[in-house]
Amino acid sequence: MTEISHHIPEDILDTYRAGTLPHAFGVVVAAHLSLCDECRARQEAGDMIGGALLSRAEGAALRPDARDRIMAALDAPPPPPPIRGSGVFPAPVMAELGGRPPRWRMLGGGIRQQILSADREGSLRLLYIPPGKAVPEHGHRGLELTLVLQGSFSDSEGAFHRGDVETAHDAIDHQPVAGPGAPCICLAATDAPLRFNALVPRLLQPIFRI
């Protein structure tokens, strides 16, 4: 595993921890945590504080039947195991895919995408970019997180490999180009529709959902 050099910003990790991050970004954070021991250790260290506080808490009285209830429940069948990661897709991405491989839609120029979710709070998609191809130039309104799952891309912000996350805020215009070798597959979450400057006229965006 190559060392991951672009991490989830701390404020976004904290929002994830607090449980208030919208779904699309939550999946990107969970996928990054699946690949990045650095950020995962930071999360688990947070649980150590919680655990220390829990140990020191004064208990509240339970109902008299609480212990019998739990002991009787132990024989119930366990819940189904969570969906596991497969290939380049970590478990939280496989869960979004419903446990199946991606069903790509062609966007032109060899670029493919699959939209995983889209609602008021944001959208989440997988992108597939052949080596050397540029992702169409676009700007942002709001926040975009892009996690590389396979291959690489680079732009004015640097080079991004598997596990790296690019965080783009308002008004960054960047032009990611997929690196040589394997096609670049990435997971991208936005809280606003992208403004594509070149490829697709703004009016068509609702149709292409990009």
Place this chain on the structure above:
Amino acid sequence: MKNELSDLARDLIAVRDARDRAAFGRLFDHFAPRLKAMLLRGGLRDGSAEDVVQDVMLAVWHKAAQFDPHRADAAAWIYGIARNRRIDMARRRPLAQPEEMPEIESLEPDAAQILALQQEAAQLGAALSRLAPEQADALRAAYFDDIPHSRISEMTGLPLGTIKSRIRLGLDRLRHELRKIAP
């Protein structure tokens, strides 16, 4: 500093490896009232808090195979389960979770590392008790009352850095072992 596993960690490992009901009962007696207190502080009514305690402790029983004493002490691990449960109650869709770390049966426990993590957890507990009241309140707010927080370790000077590197060692060790099995 005690030079052995805490009773709670031993009980949790007995649940994990031997499905030991008596050990589980002891964990329930220790943690269930504390979990209920935490949930009540977080704003749940008595009846819901009681139900969530049942859910969380049942998850402890079913997920025990995931407990790795190289990366968490028993209280931190159980706290993490309770935290996720409470978050999902407040969300429209469950919060996406990272991949569970693989269970590797061939892996021998590294006693030195487990003990070091436990000592650091104890130091963390001691540091918590030395905090000024307003800092202790801020922490309880962040961890028990569901208020988003940031930069808590900078604010309080808690020794989280060593704990983080310790947990990272545990993760490294697992991944290293995994690569040997499935290169």
